[in-house]
Each structure stands twice: as structure tokens, then as C-alpha cells.
Amino acid sequence: MAAPDPIVPQTGSKQPGAAPPPATPGRSNEASSPMREAWGQFLKNRPAVFGLALLAVIVGLVLYGHFIFDADPYDIVWMPLTPPGEEEGIWLGTDFLGRDMFTGLMKGGAPTLAVGLSAALITVVIGITMGSLAGFFGGWLDDLLMRLTEFFQVLPALLFAMVLVTLFSPSLWTIAFAIGIVSWPQTARLTRAEFLRIRELEYVTAARSIGAGNGRIIWRVILPNALPPLIVSATLTIGVAILFEAGLSFLGLGDPNTMSWGLMIGQNRNYLLDAWWPVTLPGLAIFLTVFAVSLVGDGLNDAFNPKLRSR
Amino acid sequence: MNDAPLMSVRGLTVDFPLGRGGLFGKPQMLRAVRGVDFDLAPGRTLGLVGESGSGKTTTAMAAIRLAPASGGQVMFDGADLMALTPGQMRQHRRHLQVIFQDPYSSLNPRDRVGAIVREPLDLMDVGDPAGRAVRVEELFTLVGLRRDQMALFPHQFSGGQRQRISIARALATNPRLIVCDEPVSALDVAIQAQILNLLRRLQGEFGLSYLFISHDLGVVQFICDDIAVMYLGEIVEMADRPTLFSRPRHPYTAVLLEAAPSLARRKSQGYRRQGIVKGDPPSPLNLPPGCAFASRCPQAQDRCRAEKPALRDTGAGKVACHFPL
Numbered sequence: 001m002a003a004p005d006p007i008v009p010q011t012g013s014k015q016p017g018a019a020p021p022p023a024t025p026g027r028s029n030e031a032s033s034p035m036r037e038a039w040g041q042f043l044k045n046r047p048a049v050f051g052l053a054l055l056a057v058i059v060g061l062v063l064y065g066h067f068i069f070d071a072d073p074y075d076i077v078w079m080p081l082t083p084p085g086e087e088e089g090i091w092l093g094t095d096f097l098g099r100d101m102f103t104g105l106m107k108g109g110a111p112t113l114a115v116g117l118s119a120a121l122i123t124v125v126i127g128i129t130m131g132s133l134a135g136f137f138g139g140w141l142d143d144l145l146m147r148l149t150e151f152f153q154v155l156p157a158l159l160f161a162m163v164l165v166t167l168f169s170p171s172l173w174t175i176a177f178a179i180g181i182v183s184w185p186q187t188a189r190l191t192r193a194e195f196l197r198i199r200e201l202e203y204v205t206a207a208r209s210i211g212a213g214n215g216r217i218i219w220r221v222i223l224p225n226a227l228p229p230l231i232v233s234a235t236l237t238i239g240v241a242i243l244f245e246a247g248l249s250f251l252g253l254g255d256p257n258t259m260s261w262g263l264m265i266g267q268n269r270n271y272l273l274d275a276w277w278p279v280t281l282p283g284l285a286i287f288l289t290v291f292a293v294s295l296v297g298d299g300l301n302d303a304f305n306p307k308l309r310s311r
Numbered sequence: 312m313n314d315a316p317l318m319s320v321r322g323l324t325v326d327f328p329l330g331r332g333g334l335f336g337k338p339q340m341l342r343a344v345r346g347v348d349f350d351l352a353p354g355r356t357l358g359l360v361g362e363s364g365s366g367k368t369t370t371a372m373a374a375i376r377l378a379p380a381s382g383g384q385v386m387f388d389g390a391d392l393m394a395l396t397p398g399q400m401r402q403h404r405r406h407l408q409v410i411f412q413d414p415y416s417s418l419n420p421r422d423r424v425g426a427i428v429r430e431p432l433d434l435m436d437v438g439d440p441a442g443r444a445v446r447v448e449e450l451f452t453l454v455g456l457r458r459d460q461m462a463l464f465p466h467q468f469s470g471g472q473r474q475r476i477s478i479a480r481a482l483a484t485n486p487r488l489i490v491c492d493e494p495v496s497a498l499d500v501a502i503q504a505q506i507l508n509l510l511r512r513l514q515g516e517f518g519l520s521y522l523f524i525s526h527d528l529g530v531v532q533f534i535c536d537d538i539a540v541m542y543l544g545e546i547v548e549m550a551d552r553p554t555l556f557s558r559p560r561h562p563y564t565a566v567l568l569e570a571a572p573s574l575a576r577r578k579s580q581g582y583r584r585q586g587i588v589k590g591d592p593p594s595p596l597n598l599p600p601g602c603a604f605a606s607r608c609p610q611a612q613d614r615c616r617a618e619k620p621a622l623r624d625t626g627a628g629k630v631a632c633h634f635p636l
Contacts, residue, residue: 031467033423212430213401
């Protein structure tokens with residue numbers, strides 16, 4: 001019986017292992033992280049860039065608008081329900097108490113955005129903690145955390161949030177917390193799915209083989225690689241949270257002491273048949289903000305998705 | 312194999328849980344590795360050969376505790392690795408490194424390759440920070456990469472270059488044993504040769520021992536000093552390279568060597584294959600009582616189906632067969 005031929009050719013006369021491999025054409029020598037490449041991809045996406053620009057304008061107006069037009073949104077400036085453009089200096093009309101709509105919109109944006117952001121932050125923190133522990137350790141911990149997640153998932157979100165806000169005082173923080181509590185299960189499941197996928201990859205075994213412990217593997221190895229879909233989900237959660245806050249305010253559960261877009265809608269809804277502007281204008285502001293956030297979220301999703309890279 | 316072995320594996324067993332039949336059913340276990348024994352001498356390369364599912368990767372990963380073993384003893388550096396606490400095991404890891412099969416998934420895509428090679432030094436607290444930076448540069452040169460590539464990310468390299476990075480990472484802590492899990496099977500043949508030559512050169516330079524897993528006999532013949540052939544989670548034959556390739560004793564080894572494609576043994580040259588193996592191996596969940604290979608063996612007799620052959624010494628090697636060739 002003949003032995004099989006060695007399939008390995010002895011290529012190269014002089015120590016082929018020592019020769020540096022020739023530079024591959026098309027590969028630049030400039031370091032380019034996956035995040036930076038995703039950013040480049042994002043910039044090619046016109047709707048997403050438009051969304052980002054729109055968001056920048058809204059955030060800029062909301063945060064810095066009072067340097068230009070500073071006024072108290074609770075001041076009664078004219079007759080109630082003055083239509084837009086009827087009076088000099090009251091461009092967007094007044095609400096049912098005669099307060100200036102324009103000032104309200106300027107001042108009401110910051111709390112709205114703050115609630116959206118902090119609710120998204122709470123969602124992400126709870127969701128990532130639960131999901132990463134469940135996905136990484138598996139076993140009984142996974143079972144336990146996933147049953148808990150399902151419990152929160154089947155709760156009627158709006159009702160549960162209403163109960164929470166009613167039980168505690170309807171402050172901005174309670175509202176943000178309530179929204180966070182009802183929206184984390186989705187993030188938890190997404191995180192768990194990513195952890196289940198990534199923990200089987202060889203670079204995780206490689207990390208273990210060089211002596212990395214569980215904590216380092218979770219935080220330094222798996223989480224950074226699980227981030228892209230989580231960033232997308234968190235961005236979209238901001239939009240959902242803003243709408244949620246508006247919904248709660250519309251139902252009369254907003255913080256009555258803080259001017260927010262949702263509160264403006266909620267307080268003026270009884271006069272909708274007589275005056276469209278006190279409800280429509282803050283509604284439009286919310287729509288534009290959520291629209292911009294969604295465009296950015298979609299853009300991030302496309303940027304992180306390697307299957308769309310070649311487009 | 313005259314020296315005291317660097318690593319000595321006895322009765323290594325690995326079970327995979329298969330979940331239970333129903334909520335209160337008995338948990339089922341699949342025995343993937345069934346009592347494997349082998350010794351690895353310092354400075355030598357032991358090849359683990361076998362078809363897919365024969366348990367070669369599982370055996371190696373369990374031996375260095377990257378996969379959970381359910382039984383057995385692994386003596387390394389005077390300690391039984393199986394009996395160490397996780398903390399003690401971590402200290403031993405600097406002597407036991409791994410080169411993985413898939414260069415596209417074995418490097419963390421979010422880290423710069425310089426950081427990847429440096430990480431074992433940081434985790435094992437080798438030297439001082441400045442010394443580590445020097446060491447990383449050294450390693451890059453050693454495996455044939457340029458220093459200016461240290462800031463790049465893994466996706467900016469080709470498969471062969473990534474495997475070099477993997478090798479540099481494995482070498483960082485000056486290990487004594489490197490498990491090579493099919494390190495070239497994902498590469499082009501020309502690149503395979505480069506990587507194998509590199510591995511051989513490094514072995515000569517640093518006196519490394521390799522536990523080399525492969526299903527490619529050409530690669531095994533090139534790099535391995537001793538070879539263990541695995542079938543369904545057991546070693547069926549073990550011998551040094553010249554013996555195994557010139558005179559295989561187990562029918563499965565013979566069939567494996569025959570099955571390798573060869574230009575010298577062409578049909579047009581009048582060559583006819585002697586033993587042809589049909590079918591698949593039996594299910595590891597339901598093993599026959601006798602020899603696991605009996606159902607496919609061209610030489611099988613009644614005794615093979617009834618009595619399980621033990622791994623016996625043949626003088627030149629070991630074989631588990633009632634009727635060795």
C-alpha cells in the first residue's frame with residue numbers, strides 16, 4: 001500500500017514562512033474600525049443624514065432656543081385660543097388659557113426629549129443586563145430571567161405604565177421609569193439572542209484560552225460585538241418613548257408642572273373642535289422628532305448590516 | 312518517545328447533554344469521546360486524525376479544559392489539569408495555547424490586531440507594559456507580519472495573515488504546548504504551505520509541542536511526528552509517522568490512507584482501490600456492542616461484532632483491532 005502523496009507543496013526555496021506576505025491590493029494600510037466603516041456607510045444614506053440633520057435642528061432649538069426667544073411658557077399673553085398669525089408677535093397663536101404656543105413648543109421640547117432619552121437609557125440598561133446574563137450563562141438563570149422577561153412582556157404596557165404613574169406622583173422621572181419598565185423585555189431578548197450567537201464563536205473560546213474570565217468575556221468581548229443591533233433598537237426606543245409620554249399626557253397622566261409637548265396636547269384636546277393649532281402644533285413637533293429618530297435608527301440599521309454593504 | 316511526556320492524557324471522556332425526553336424524562340447524554348489515552352512528548356507533534364464527528368477537536372479542547380470533560384486525567388507540568396480550580400487553570404493557560412480553525416472568527420473583530428496579540432501578555436501579567444509592547448513587535452516580525460500593521464483591524468487582513476496573527480497570539484506567552492485545531496483547513500493550498508512551514512520553523516526555534524488536529528492526511532504527513540487515528544470518539548491506532556503511513560495496522564487507517572486522492576494511484580494507471588468503505592458510522596447514541604467500525608470494515612468477522620477490541624501494543628505502535636493488518 002502506497003502512502004498518499006504529501007499534498008503540501010514545498011513552495012519557495014527560502015523559508016517561505018519568514019517571508020512577509022505581499023501587500024494585498026485594495027487593502028489600505030490605514031486602520032479602519034468596524035464602527036468607522038459603519039459611520040461611512042451611514043453618511044451614504046441620504047434619508048438617514050436628513051434625519052440626523054433634522055434631529056440636530058430640533059435638539060438645537062429645544063436646548064438653545066431660549067437664548068433667542070426667552071419667555072415664560074406659563075405667561076398668559078393674549079386672548080385664549082387666538083389663531084396663529086392673528087396678532088403681531090404671537091405667530092403660532094395661544095392655547096386655551098391664552099399662553100403663547102411658540103414659547104410652549106420651545107420650552108416643552110426639552111422635557112419631552114429628556115423623557116425619551118432617559119426612558120431609552122433605562123430600557124437599555126435593564127435589557128442588556130438581563131439579556132447578557134441569560135444569554136451568556138444559560139441554564140436555570142436563562143430560564144428564570146426569560147420567564148421574568150415574558151412576564152413583563154405580556155403586561156399591557158400602557159395600562160401598567162398608567163398604574164405606575166398613578167401610584168407614584170406623575171413626575172418626569174416616574175414617567176421615564178414607567179416607560180423603561182414596560183419596554184425593556186424587547187432589548188433583553190435581542191441582547192440574549194446576540195449573546196447566544198456570539199458566545200459560540202471562536203474568538204470567545206480564544207479569549208478563554210488566554211485566560212480571560214467571564215466578566216471580561218461578557219464586557220470586553222461579546223458586548224462590543226453585540227452592540228450594533230442594540231444601538232439601533234435603543235435609537236428606535238427613544239422615538240417610542242416620546243410617543244408613550246405623549247400618550248400618557250394625552251390621557252391626563254403627564255406631569256402637570258412641566259411644560260411638555262405631550263402635556264400641551266393633553267390640556268388642549270377638549271378644545272380641538274374650536275381650535276386645531278394648540279393640539280396639532282405640538283403633535284407636529286412630536287411627529288418630526290420621532291420621524292427624525294426613526295430615520296437615524298433605520299440608517300444605523302443599514303450601516304451595521306453587512307449584507308447591505310455592497311449597495 | 313523516550314522523554315517523559317509533556318502531556319499525558321488518560322481515560323479522557325466527554326459527554327454532551329442532549330436535553331431530556333419530556334419535562335421529567337431522563338437527561339440523555341451523547342458520549343463524544345470515549346476514554347482516550349495519549350502521550351505528547353516535548354518538542355514533538357502529535358496528529359489527531361479522523362473524519363468529521365470522530366471527536367478529535369472535542370478531545371483536544373477537553374484536554375486543555377476549553378470544553379467540559381466528564382472524566383479522565385490530564386497530567387501536564389506535574390499537575391492534573393482536570394483537578395485544578397478555575398483560578399489555577401488560568402495560571403496554566405500561559406503554557407497551553409490554541410490556534411483555531413477559522414481565521415475569520417477566531418479574532419475579535421472589534422480589537423486592533425496589536426491589542427489581540429498583546430492581550431495574553433496583559434491577562435497573564437507577563438513583564439512590564441513597555442516590555443509587552445516590545446514583545447508584540449517581536450512576535451509580529453516572527454510570524455512574518457509588518458510592525459505598521461499592528462494598528463489594523465482583523466477584517467483588513469487575508470485569511471493567511473489572520474492565521475499568522477492567531478499564531479502570534481498563541482506564541483505570546485511562550486507556551487510549551489499549542490493545540491492546532493485544523494489551522495490550515497480554511498486556507499488556500501499555497502497559503503497552507505506557508506503556514507505549515509511557519510509552524511515547523513517555530514517548533515524548531517522554541518521547542519514547541521503541537522497537538523495537531525486535521526482530517527487532511529497530506530498536512531498530517533508533512534507536520535506530525537506521531538499520529539493517532541480516531542474513530543467515533545476512540546483512538547483506533549497510534550504510531551509514528553513512517554510506521555503509520557507505510558504499514559497501517561487498523562483497517563480504518565488503511566481505508567483512510569487509500570481514500571486520500573493521489574496522482575500516483577490513478578485509475579488510468581490501472582490502479583484499483585482495495586477496500587472501499589460504504590455508509591456512515593453508526594450513531595454514537597446507539598453503539599454496537601463490538602468494534603465500532605465493524606459495520607463498515609472490509610475485514611469484519613463475527614468476533615468483531617460481539618467483542619470490543621482494546622488498544623494493544625504492536626511493538627511499533629498501538630492498534631485496537633482483533634485482526635490487525
